[in-house]
Amino acid sequence: MTETVCVAVPRKGRPLEAVLERLASGAGVHALADDVSSTLRYEKAVTKGSQQPDRDVYERLADYSDLDDPTAPEYTLLRDDRDGKPRRIVFDSVTIETDDVDVRLVGREEPFRSLRTHEFALGFDSADLVLEEVVSLRPEGLDSLADVNARIDPRESDVRVVTGLGDTVYHTLMAKPELLPAGAELDREFVTSYEGDLCISPRYERLVEAVLGTDALENLEFTYPSADDAEEEAAIADAGLGVYLTVTGSTARDYGLVLGEHLFPSETVLMENPTEADGPTGLVKELLTEQELETALQV
CATH class of the missing domain: 3.40.190.10 (Periplasmic binding protein-like II)
Known part of the structure; x- marks a missing residue:
């Protein structure tokens, strides 16, 4: 059998x-x-x-x-x-x-x-x-x-x-372009030197901590989309910097965001x-x- x-x-x-x-x-x-x-x-x-x-x-x-x-x-x-x-x-x-x-x-x-x-x-x-x-x-x-x-x-x-x-989509860095100094790349190194808010989905807090590492988070404050935000990308645009899942990034661009490093494959x-x-x-x-x-x- x-x-x-x-x-x-x-x-x-x-x-x-x-x-x-x-x-x-x-x-x-x-x-x-x-x-x-x-x-x-x-x-x-x-x-x-x-x-x-x-x-x-x-x-x-x-x-x-x-x-x-x-x-x-x-x-x-x-x-x-x-x-x-x-x-x-x-x-x-x-x-x-x-x-x-x-x-x-x-x-x-x-x-x-x-x-x-x-x-x-x-x-x-x-x-x-x-x-x-x-x-x-x-x-x-x-x-x-x-x-x-x-x-x-x-x-x-x-x-x-x-x-x-x-079947990969990526947790990707997104930011308002005016946040980046001239010639700077939106990558992990930028996040490590950045001080301010980082907008993420609440369920991904521990994931983002593991992916970025605790050293990179020392000067960051997590913020989260509110109930009024129709799209996570809208909340990231308000915060200036964030991490969200993306395939094409078209919605992020609609909110004036630039796409940075793919941090981790989902x-x-x-x-x-x-x-x-x-x-x-x-x-x-x-x-x-x-x-x-x-x-x-x-x-």
Whole structure:
């Protein structure tokens, strides 16, 4: 009988799509990956009010989950955190059969924490969460996934990052141009010498501390977007200097901001709890990492 290895994954969003894309290439399940991704995008649109379904949520849920097919994806209902707390259909699980081992993706609200509590040997989550929870703060900052494992206190967690999936957006420095002296670069060195406010999202405070390093923060005061700020970039423009996630930076430029150094990649990562790993786990890890990436790490 083929062994089944359970892998914790997010229930929705960009990280789950990155996992499905990796498995589509590694295990040849392109149709399955497309089906799950398109279903969840549609359900997100329903939750946001941009799609008006002709069936209620329970009818759609029953239609999506084929309980007679053991390899079909299953979905479940959660309360969304948007206004009104609407029900939202999210990913629950699916089993993917391969020649050597079956991979069962299991949806979790917080996959990283599921590995920390030893429920899984393998899982996917955002690299941001690792920095926010277990990476130690030091005087010097870090700027790549390759630095992360060395910063995880073994007394805090057994989990280690294996590789990134390449679905990268960046925590990027942004500033009003008049803040920069002539010829100065908007980079870590500038931040270290700067005195004043640094606008960030409240949830990223510890991440920014880890990325910039505590020495760079000695003369900085964190400020945060207010409830009146429609965009984080607007709050950064008011503060003069800030850090926020960006892909193209078009919104930042709309507010008169210049983009500086990419401080750290916000990326979905494969993680392992080595204390729970066994032979079949190694086969799955090989399947998930056989496409070489520049972000591959050693654990």
